Amino acid sequence: MADDVIFDLLHSEIVAFLHRTTEKDNQDQCINKLESLGFRIGQSIVERFTKESPRFKDDLDIMKFICKEFWSAVFKKQVDNLRTNHQGVYVLQDNKFRFLTQMSSGKQYMEVAPKYLAMSCGVIRGALANIGINSVITAEVSAMPSCKFQIQLQRT
Amino acid sequence: MSRQAARAGDPRKVNGELFTLTYGALVAQLLRDYEDDEEVNKQLEKMGYNIGIRLIEDFLARSNTSRCSDFRETADVISKVAFKMYLGITPVVSNWSPAGDEFSLLMENNPLIDFVELPDGHNNLNYSNLLCGVLKGALEMVQMDVEVKFVQDQLKGENITELRLKFLKRLEDAVPVGED
Amino acid sequence: MAVCVAVIAKENYPLYIKASTADNELKFYYTVHSSLDVIEEKINSAGKNANDQRELYLGLLYPTEDYKVYGYVTNTKIKFVIVVESSNTTLRDTEIRSMFRKLHQGYVDMLCNPFYIPGESVSSKSFSETVISMMQQ
Numbered sequence: 001m002a003d004d005v006i007f008d009l010l011h012s013e014i015v016a017f018l019h020r021t022t023e024k025d026n027q028d029q030c031i032n033k034l035e036s037l038g039f040r041i042g043q044s045i046v047e048r049f050t051k052e053s054p055r056f057k058d059d060l061d062i063m064k065f066i067c068k069e070f071w072s073a074v075f076k077k078q079v080d081n082l083r084t085n086h087q088g089v090y091v092l093q094d095n096k097f098r099f100l101t102q103m104s105s106g107k108q109y110m111e112v113a114p115k116y117l118a119m120s121c122g123v124i125r126g127a128l129a130n131i132g133i134n135s136v137i138t139a140e141v142s143a144m145p146s147c148k149f150q151i152q153l154q155r156t
Numbered sequence: 157m158s159r160q161a162a163r164a165g166d167p168r169k170v171n172g173e174l175f176t177l178t179y180g181a182l183v184a185q186l187l188r189d190y191e192d193d194e195e196v197n198k199q200l201e202k203m204g205y206n207i208g209i210r211l212i213e214d215f216l217a218r219s220n221t222s223r224c225s226d227f228r229e230t231a232d233v234i235s236k237v238a239f240k241m242y243l244g245i246t247p248v249v250s251n252w253s254p255a256g257d258e259f260s261l262l263m264e265n266n267p268l269i270d271f272v273e274l275p276d277g278h279n280n281l282n283y284s285n286l287l288c289g290v291l292k293g294a295l296e297m298v299q300m301d302v303e304v305k306f307v308q309d310q311l312k313g314e315n316i317t318e319l320r321l322k323f324l325k326r327l328e329d330a331v332p333v334g335e336d
Numbered sequence: 337m338a339v340c341v342a343v344i345a346k347e348n349y350p351l352y353i354k355a356s357t358a359d360n361e362l363k364f365y366y367t368v369h370s371s372l373d374v375i376e377e378k379i380n381s382a383g384k385n386a387n388d389q390r391e392l393y394l395g396l397l398y399p400t401e402d403y404k405v406y407g408y409v410t411n412t413k414i415k416f417v418i419v420v421e422s423s424n425t426t427l428r429d430t431e432i433r434s435m436f437r438k439l440h441q442g443y444v445d446m447l448c449n450p451f452y453i454p455g456e457s458v459s460s461k462s463f464s465e466t467v468i469s470m471m472q473q
Contacts, residue, residue, distance in 0.1 A: 005214050006242045007175045009207045010286075014182055017203050037181045044177050044448045049170075050411035051444055055379075055390040073170040130412045130454075132346075173448075180450030271448035273460055 004076075011099060015115050031118045038122020039129070046127035049073065059153065062131055063090055070127060075120070088153035093146070100145035113141045124149065172244065176270050183283060193280035200282070204289020212294040215241070223298075227323050228252075230300070231259050234291070234321075243267050247319070257323040266310065266317045274311050282306045287319065299327040337427070338435065338470045339403070340364040340419035343443060345455060346412070348372055352458040356471045367405060368417050371397045375407045375415050392440070393433055408436040414443065418470075435470050442466035 015034065022030040049070060056062045067079040071094070081093040099116045103109045117139040125137050134154040141147050186196045215221075219237050224230040231249045239261075240246050247261035268284045282288075288304040295302045301324040308318035339360065343352040353368060355361040374397040394407040399422060408416040416439050420427055446452060446463040 003242045003244075004171060006207075006211065007171060007178070009210055010175065010178060010182075013203050013207050014178070016206070017199075033185065037178070037185055040181045040184070040450070040454075041174070041177045043454055045174065047410070047412055047444050047447050048173060051440060053411065055392065055409070055411055057390065074174060132413055177448060177450070180448070184450040271445050271450075273449050273451065273462065275451045 008099075008102065011119065012102070012116075014119070019115060027115075031114060034115065034118035035122035035125075038119035038124075039126035040122075041119075042123040042126025042128075043130045045074065045123070046070070046130050050131065056131065059133065060084075062128070062133060063151075066124065066127065067092060070124075074123060088155065090151045090153075092149045092151065094149070095146045097145050097147040100141065100147060103144060109144060110141060113144075114139070117141070117147065121149070124151070172267060173270075176267055179268055179286065180272060187278070187281070193278055193282075197280070197282045197285045200285035201289035201292070204286035204291075205293035206289075207286070208290040208293025208295075209297050211242070211290060212297040215294065227256060227259075230295075231261075231321070235261060238294075251318075251320075259321055260307070261319040261321070263317040263319070269311050269317075272311060279312065282309065283311050284309070284317070291319075291321065296327065301325045301327050337424075337431075337472070338418050338420055340368065340417075341439065341467045341470060342368040342417040343439075343458060344368070344372065344415040344417065346414065348415075350457075351414075351455075352463070352467075354464070354467050354471070364419060367400075367403065367419060371405050371407060371417050372415070374398055374405075375409060375417075378407070379409060393436055395429075406432050406436070408440070410440060410443075416440065416443070438466060438470065 014037070018030045018033050019027070022033075050065075056065065063082065063084070067082050071077065071079050071092075075094065075098040077094070077096065077098075079092045080095045081091075083091045083093075097117075097120075099120060100113065103113070103116070121137045121139050125135055128135050128151070136152045136154065138150050139147055140150070183196070183200070186199055187193075190196050190199065215238060219233075219241065221233055221237060224233060235247050235249050243266075245263060245265060245267065247263045249259055250262055251260040252258070266284060268287070272283060274281065274283065282305075285306065288306065291304045292302060303322040303324055305320055306318070307320045308314040308316055310317045339356045341352075341354050342350060342364075345351050350365075350368070353361070353365065355364045375394060378394045378397070392408055392410060394409060397405045397407045397417075399405070402422055403419050404422050406418045406420070408418075410416075416436055418432065418435055418439070420432070442463050446458060446460045447454060449460065452458075452460065
């Protein structure tokens with residue numbers, strides 16, 4: 001079984017690779033690619049995680065699963081805080097997000113942070129989509145290595 | 157509730173799956189972007205190299221390995237310590253050249269290829285080529301110039317996956333670590 | 337064992353269907369298709385009772401004179417349908433369950449192939465082997 005270190009290095013290298021192979025003025029494309037890589041990973045991983053479990057009751061049941069089991073497995077800890085406006089917006093706060101802990105705090109890192117969060121946003125969105133919830137996810141860093149993910153459910 | 161316990165499973169196993177799936181998503185993406193097996197092999201090796209030159213620091217710090225006296229010892233450390241630590245497998249070291257400057261790592265269960273079925277028409281793709289780069293980069297940091305390549309691959313229907321390492325020369329000066 | 341195995345997408349179109357003999361295939365398309373309504377009904381009725389187990393295995397969907405049709409739904413709303421001959425009385429619930437578990441595992445591994453595009457029809461060799469093994473014995 002692969003070790004954490006090799007996974008973290010692979011993740012950083014994927015970010016760096018897509019950064020250097022996309023044109024400087026087109027970094028949105030880099031973010032989009034990271035997001036779509038993550039989406040495909042999320043689809044697969046959630047299929048594996050929910051293989052033995054009973055069917056979900058409702059959206060809240062699903063969000064609790066994402067914050068606890070899913071987060072612990074993928075990001076190595078549980079979400080620190082989950083809030084919802086009960087109208088389809090959920091805010092998940094992680095005070096020590098896995099892919100930000102290797103970075104130091106400081107302005108220059110704040111600029112690159114979105115790239116280190118894009119794949120994770122995709123993973124969460126892919127997982128949710130596969131268990132039946134379409135969403136828009138944005139991540140926001142106010143102080144390293146803490147991060148807030150806002151998940152807006154899309155009603156169909 | 158007990159229903160929660162059933163999900164997700166063993167964290168180490170999950171991390172392994174996450175690694176395998178992430179790598180797979182990367183290879184599939186590269187194949188879409190470059191549409192050429194050889195070019196994908198090249199990019200994977202390059203990425204592996206960048207990982208290798210960083211991984212070696214972690215390896216030396218955690219493994220407590222002292223300097224290898226010869227290439228045979230290096231082979232053993234790669235298989236029994238490094239592969240074991242990072243991928244959870246111990247490839248068999250075999251097929252030594254008479255001069256002792258070339259050997260193979262034989263893998264029966266390469267974790268990178270779990271779940272993978274190659275699409276038709278990609279016989280030149282070395283799916284796990286990242287590993288070549290990782291080994292090359294890591295060994296370069298300990299002053300060894302080594303050629304690494306796949307000679308057999310289970311994804312192409314062969315019975316075993318075989319990585320061939322050839323010692324080229326000892327590097328005298330430590331190569332400065334380049335950022336990217 | 338099974339005479340037909342089908343995998344149905346979230347949106348209710350077939351991702352994979354295999355019958356033990358080719359000349360039966362068309363007939364089973366119809367059987368599988370008509371089972372989807374029963375599956376839908378079972379899923380929707382299950383949510384109402386708080387004590388429900390919400391199992392993935394849905395049990396016997398309906399029997400016909402010649403066949404019994406069983407269903408299973410994953411958390412990702414993929415449906416599996418297995419058809420067995422009614423005359424086969426040695427098949428018990430536990431055997432049917434274990435067939436579904438095998439099928440589910442095969443589906444999960446198939447989905448994890450990075451070259452598979454979710455939602456497209458399933459052409460994986462190893463998945464086919466799993467299904468074929470369920471039709472022999």
